[in-house]
Amino acid sequence: MRKRLKEKLKNQLSPEALSKVYSAFDIIGDIAIVKAPKNPADAQTVAKQIMTTHKKICAVYSQTSAIKGSHRTRQLTLLAGEDNPVTKYKxxxxxxxxxxxxxxxxxxxxxxxxxxxxxxxxxxxxxxxxxxxxxxxxxxxxxxxxxxxxxxxxxxxxxxxxxxxxxxxxxxxxxxxxxxxxxxxxxxxxxxxxxxxxxxxxxxxxxxxxxxxxxxxxxxxxxxxxxxxxxxxxxxxxxxxxxxxxxxxxxxxxxxxxxxxxxxxxxxxxxxxxxxxxxxxxxxxxx
Ligand SMILES: C[S@@+](CC[C@H](N)C(=O)[O-])C[C@H]1O[C@@H](n2cnc3c(N)ncnc32)[C@H](O)[C@@H]1O
CATH class of the missing domain: 3.40.50.150 (Vaccinia Virus protein VP39)
Structure with a gap:
């Protein structure tokens, strides 16, 4: 699945932007979390492509802070889909x-x-x-x-x-x-x-x-x-x-x-x- 997404994004993003996306790409249940490119148009390209390639994904979030604090949590910004950070994972x-x-x-x-x-x-x-x-x-x-x-x-x-x-x-x-x-x-x-x-x-x-x-x-x-x-x-x-x-x-x-x-x-x-x-x-x- 990841390979397929990478193939599709290859023609739409610079190699540098693409490698950053993959340094923090996780799927948890029906949520995808990426380190989106800073350029908002590129970020939207990534989010839309994820939703098209991975049909079960309901929301794509960009991780906008490091994992921090005593609870080890991170800030997420919705890029596409429904804003609901609660999901089921098997x-x-x-x-x-x-x-x-x-x-x-x-x-x-x-x-x-x-x-x-x-x-x-x-x-x-x-x-x-x-x-x-x-x-x-x-x-x-x-x-x-x-x-x-x-x-x-x-x-x-x-x-x-x-x-x-x-x-x-x-x-x-x-x-x-x-x-x-x-x-x-x-x-x-x-x-x-x-x-x-x-x-x-x-x-x-x-x-x-x-x-x-x-x-x-x-x-x-x-x-x-x-x-x-x-x-x-x-x-x-x-x-x-x-x-x-x-x-x-x-x-x-x-x-x-x-x-x-x-x-x-x-x-x-x-x-x-x-x-x-x-x-x-x-x-x-x-x-
Ligand atoms: C890296 S996460 C644990 C990951 C989890 N074991 C897993 O595999 O998904 C670290 C956890 O430690 C908790 N934590 C941080 N400081 C703590 C403390 N002093 N006592 C107990 N839990 C703590 C955080 O809230 C966080 O949920």
Whole structure:
């Protein structure tokens, strides 16, 4: 589908304008989000072509700000179609309702959702510290029997959609939605409960690592740690993340190993999203 759209736009836009459109082109349910060319006529060309090529698209929005703030949201401007940023999105057999303007949501993490859910064993307790509308949490609970997921987000709108997504996907008895700051919630009620902690918020992950460790059981467990890393030339973004995290865990006296690490995706020139699967050893001194 993307190839077909690119072919059609090739004759209507300059190569530079075309490559910018594709640097941020996402389809979420019946909504398309693009980084539209600055020239309004070019922006309209893109929007009209998307609606013609992708028949199920009801709205095309231009992303007019970076993803920002503690809720990790972005400003969107309607280019074509009906102004309704709420849509339904299907992933891994689950249906998610999401407001793409008031909540963080990216279909680019779908591979990670599945990868992490596949690593979970039957009966595990998981703490998702930055759950958004509940993608990792709901997919994990649907895929792995008898799991319990504490699913935390600080954005009240994302929390409301998470509650709805838990209900629609019928995992209400196994995904527990929690609204608030994950560090505070872990400190108050989730100390030593988890086999696995998910940290899908690169901007805060390092500062919240002590809370993640404290959420793990005394017998140890797993932390899935996401980061953004700048790397040029010979630099390895994964190694840079590992160095930073190793220092932090070392300073906390935590014994661990990096079981697996990789680049999830490129997020800009010389910028990468990385993930570390950290296996934390049993912590005998833990209360
Ligand atoms: C990158 S998004 C999560 C994406 C989600 N896991 C997914 O795969 O779609 C990060 C989320 O963390 C939430 N957040 C930011 N600061 C937080 C905090 N201190 N405690 C809990 N949630 C927080 C934001 O509201 C946002 O929904």
């Amino acid at each position: 992933e891994a057999g689950c249906t998610f309702t999401v407001d793409v303007e008031k909540c963080y949501f990216s279909p680019r993490l779908s591979h990670e959702h599945l990868r992490v859910a596949s690593a979970v064993s039957r009966g595990e307790v998981v703490v998702n510290m930055f759950a958004g509308v509940g993608s990792f949490s709901v997919i994990t609970a649907r895929m792995v029997p008898e799991t319990k997921v504490y699913s935390i987000d600080i954005n009240p709108v994302a929390y409301q959609f998470m509650v709805e997504n838990i209900r629609v996907n019928r995992v209400y008895n196994r995904v527990i939605p929690l609204l608030g700051d994950s560090k505070e919630i872990v400190e108050a009620k989730l100390q030593g409960v988890a086999d696995r902690v998910l940290m899908p918020l690169p901007e805060k992950a390092l500062g919240y690592l002590p809370a993640a460790v404290s959420a793990l059981k005394k017998s140890g467990g797993w932390i899935h740690y996401y980061d953004f890393e700048h790397a040029v030339g010979e630099e390895d973004p994964v190694e840079k993340t590992e160095t930073k995290v190793a220092e932090k865990l070392g300073s906390l006296g935590v014994r661990f190993m990096f079981a697996h690490s990789h680049v999830v995706r490129s997020t800009g020139p010389n910028w990468y999203q990385t993930v570390l699967d950290i296996q934390v050893a049993p912590q005998p001194n833990k209360l």
